[in-house]
Amino acid sequence: MAPPAKKNLGNVLVIGGCGFLGHHIVNLLHDTYTSKISVLDLSTTRNRRPDSDGVAYYNGDITSISSLVPIFEKAKPDVVIHTASPTLMGAGHELYRKVNVDGTACVIEACQKTGVKALVYTSSASVIHDTISDLKNADERWPVVPPHAQHEYYSQTKAEAEALVLAANRSPTLLTCSIRPAGIFGEGDVQILPPILNVHYTNRTGFQLGDNTNLFDFTYVVNVAHAHLLAAFGLLATSRASTAILDHEKVDGEAFFITNCSPVYFWDFARAVWAHAGSKKGTEHVWVISRDMGLAIGGLLEWITWAVGRQAKLTKRQVKYSTMTRYYDCGKAQKRLGYQPLVGLNEGLRRGVKWFEEQRTKEGEKKDQ
Amino acid sequence: MVKINDLLYLAVHPNQLRSIIQWKLWHDPVNSRDPDKETENLKQCFYYLNMTSRSFSSVIQELNPELLVPVAIFYLVLRGLDTIEDDMTIPLPKKEPLLRDFDKIMFQDGWNFNGNGPDEKDRELLVHFDVVIAEFKLIKPVYQKIILDITKKMGDGMADYANNAEFNENGVDTIKDYELYCHYVAGLVGEGCTRLFVESKLANAALLQRPELSESMGQFLQKTNIIRDLQEDYHDKRRFYPKEIWSKHVTNFEDLFNPKNVKAALNCTSEMVLNAIQKADECLFYMAGIKDQSVFNFVAIPQVMAIATLELVFQNPKVFTGVVKITKGDACQLMIEASQNLRTVCDVFKRYARRISKKNNPTDPxxxxxxxxxxxxxxxxxxxxxxxxxxxxxxxxxxxEEIATPADAKVQAEHEEAKKDILYLLIAVMCTLFVISTAMIGIAWLAGARFDIAFNELRNGNFFPKYQQGGEVAEAIVQQHDHIEL
Incomplete structure (x- = not known):
């Protein structure tokens, strides 16, 4: 059977295209679409495709409109995919606001000034999550958490930026939508696989916080990239459509949750990571610490380590995070974008862990030299 | 007969005993048969139903009167067919036409069959099959048509398998074959039942538009039986585990029963259980389409038994040495929960899903x-x-500000009330203690108790009376104090 004809998205500019998610979007675009790809990033040295692939790389700062417009004029994008953001743990309030909110406002302005047809924004599933309460099978009807109830500043700025993007829909001709991925992991991730793998490398897999009945969504990065491209395709189709789009088919001005459509029990995910990394252990050695006990120990440790000026090995935040339920229903993306995960959770994990294992071997070799 | 072992078991498992008692005491059948109004022939049919079915006879007999006889006859017809298929002593040239033409047999008044081997457990049914045929002719023609249609399809499917030398020699090959087999022996039953339910208006007609749902119902039950009966089937030289699955874990099918390979064998049953539970959500969906309580019980009870059985066989090495069965107490508990509503059935599914996940082993592929x-x-x-x-x-x-949801408000109010109750209780206890203590101390004082001595001794650090030195010391102390006071 001949492979299906590749789809075209015109000229695509991926902002943050050298970042974790961004470079996976570039790869998927390159492999499965026929499009002219440009990348804009603060620094374009890492995660770069070989020059022969014809991807144009631009160094630029999204918080400066004067930096953006010339690049937009050169790349002439039909589609802009905006993935740039500081990582969840890596920055202070000021930087989050500057990049996520002000930067996104600049991107919107640049799109409007240069006649971009479609803007796809990478939001976060955390915009409806106050970081404390459980979320069970949440979908797009759930309200965005207002600033006074949001405990994570990162999520607050992502929500503000998303609101700007969605408000800019059809102003005047730009079409926008927002992708809200939950728990992205994969090759090159910095937030999910590294800490879980680290627990295995330091031999601390013998603990379980809570009773492990809390379902959690994790999403393989290639699936998230896939959803972005489907969304871009949907926006372009809308911009070409001569008749009005029905409300229940609308993509522009909408937000979409994206997951692997397979929530799993929180510790099962971690154990699957460890198994892929070579752990031969079952669950016989595991010591289960109840949520309440974990919170008490975590609180105590935080005080002690604060007093002696060190970082606690177990924090209340970790306990809360690993005992909370957080999973979504991404039926809307399935219906309107035709989204289905390209890669299953287990296969995604296998690929992700393999990549980290290879990196580790390389680093080990470097050290040996 | 109650066995002494069972009694001992129940004596140390009061929860199980409680479930059994509750089921026996409080279970109120939605409908009951009325044997007085039944013909002798129909009574015979129910006699054979009780004889041939352990799990279905009671739920069938509680069915809505509209469906009671059609479903009972449906069951007996299929059981008759199954008894022919099952019997390895019947030669193929004789067996095949029987299977393929079983629907035509339903029109032969007085047809009986003596060809089963003496060990075939349900041979009696076929020896007296004329009673089933006679009753079949009395049920509504629409129901007759459904039963005949399913009988024909199932008979053909069974005949195909009986003819399949490869299957008889090596058992089921691919997962697709496995599911096709389950379709013939169980999926079709699901289809037939659904058509009967919808025809009698006791189920939502939309179920006919989603045939995959009734298929999943049948597959779920059949797969569970196959997984559980592994050892028994092996003993009878039959293999229903598809090679596509077991060959991933062991080289030869026999290796599953070698204790040396228990880990690989457990991984194999895990994969079988995984294959079975993957469409459990469709079973729940199906049950949402049932409108009649008796029909609901009829479909839900086998389903909850199945998920409980899957949990029992999951990661259980006893599957390779014998047949594992859920305990009587658990069965009663499950029947209580399954004969209520979809919500309670969902609770059972969730509970057992979590139990399965708890036993799930990270070293399992x-x-x-x-x-x-x-x-x-x-x-x-x-x-x-x-x-x-x-x-x-x-x-x-x-x-x-946070507005509590109604449920939360109720919980909070209850919480507040509980707090108050505890406070009142504490005050009451304190008051009582105070009154009793005062009375006791007062009486002791009236009777001449010397609290001043006791206090002084305590102050001197003598917390324990020095018995060994007897009255001498005590006397000295008393005198000492007396002198001071006097």
Missing amino acids: NFLEISIACGKIEQFIESIYPTQDPKALTRQYNNE
Whole structure:
């Protein structure tokens, strides 16, 4: 059977295209679409495709409109995919606001000034999550958490930026939508696989916080990239459509949750990571610490380590995070974008862990030299 | 007969005993047969129903009167067919036409069959099959048509398998074959039952538009039986585990029964269990389409038994040495829960999904897939019975301050009340203690107790009376004090 004809998205500019998610979007675009790809990033040295692939790389700062417009004029994008953001743990309030909110406002302005047809924004599933309460099978009807109830500043700025993007829909001709991925992991991730793998490398897999009945969504990065491209395709189709789009088919001005459509029990995910990394252990050695006990120990440790000026090995935040339920229903993306995960959770994990294992071997070799 | 072992078991498992007692005492059949109004012939049919079915006879006999006889006859016809298929002593040239033409036999008055081997457990039914045929002719023609249609399809399917030398020699090959086999022996039953339910208006007609749902119902039960009966079937030289699955874990099928390979064998049953629970959500969906309580019980009870059995066989090495069965107490508990409503059935599914996930082993190659399958069951239940309300959340955020949801308010009120109750209780206890202590101390004082001595001794650090030195010391102390005071 001949492979299906590749789809075209015109000229695509991926902002943050050298970042974790961004470079996976570039790869998927390159492999499965026929499009002219440009990348804009603060620094374009890492995660770069070989020059022969014809991807144009631009160094630029999204918080400066004067930096953006010339690049937009050169790349002439039909589609802009905006993935740039500081990582969840890596920055202070000021930087989050500057990049996520002000930067996104600049991107919107640049799109409007240069006649971009479609803007796809990478939001976060955390915009409806106050970081404390459980979320069970949440979908797009759930309200965005207002600033006074949001405990994570990162999520607050992502929500503000998303609101700007969605408000800019059809102003005047730009079409926008927002992708809200939950728990992205994969090759090159910095937030999910590294800490879980680290627990295995330091031999601390013998603990379980809570009773492990809390379902959690994790999403393989290639699936998230896939959803972005489907969304871009949907926006372009809308911009070409001569008749009005029905409300229940609308993509522009909408937000979409994206997951692997397979929530799993929180510790099962971690154990699957460890198994892929070579752990031969079952669950016989595991010591289960109840949520309440974990919170008490975590609180105590935080005080002690604060007093002696060190970082606690177990924090209340970790306990809360690993005992909370957080999973979504991404039926809307399935219906309107035709989204289905390209890669299953287990296969995604296998690929992700393999990549980290290879990196580790390389680093080990470097050290040996 | 109650065995002494069972009694001992129940004596140390009061919860099990409680479930049995509850079921026997409080179970109120939705409908009951009325044997007085039945013909002798029909009574005979129910006699054979009781004889041939352990799990279905009671739920069938509680069915809505409209369906009671049609379903009972449906069961007996299929049981008759199955008894011919099952019997390895019947030569193929004789067996095949019987299977393929069983629907025509239903029109032969007085047809009986003596060809079963003496060990065939249900041979009696076929020896007296004329009673079933006679009753079959009395039920409504629409029901007759459905029963005949399914009988024909199933007979043909069974005949194909009986003819299949490869299957007889090596058992089931691929997962597709395995599911096709389950379709013939169980999926078709699901289809027939659904058509009977819809025809009698006791189920939503939309179920006919989603045939995959009734298929899943049948597959779920059949796969569970196959997984559980592994050892028994092996003993009878039959293999229903598809080679596509077991060959991933062991080289030869026999290796599953070698204790040396127990880990690989458990991984194999895990994969079988995974294959079975993957469509459990569709079973729940199906049950949502049932309108009549007796029909609901009829379909739900076998389903909850199945998920409980899957949990029991999961990661259980006893599957390779014998047949494992859920205890009588658990069965009663499950029947109580399954004969209520979809919600209680969902609770059972969720509970057992979590138990399966608890036994799930990270060294199992299908570890994560099993977790996903359990999560899928939970997510489906959450989708039909949501526990969170986005509108309430919106209101909560809009009003700035937290407005408790009605359920929360109730819980909070109960909480407050409980706190108050505890306070009152404490005050009452304290008062009582105070009154009793005062009275006791007062009486002791009136009777001449010397608290001043006791206090002084305590102050001197003599917390324990020095018995060994007897009255001498005590006397000295008393005198000492007396002198001071006097």
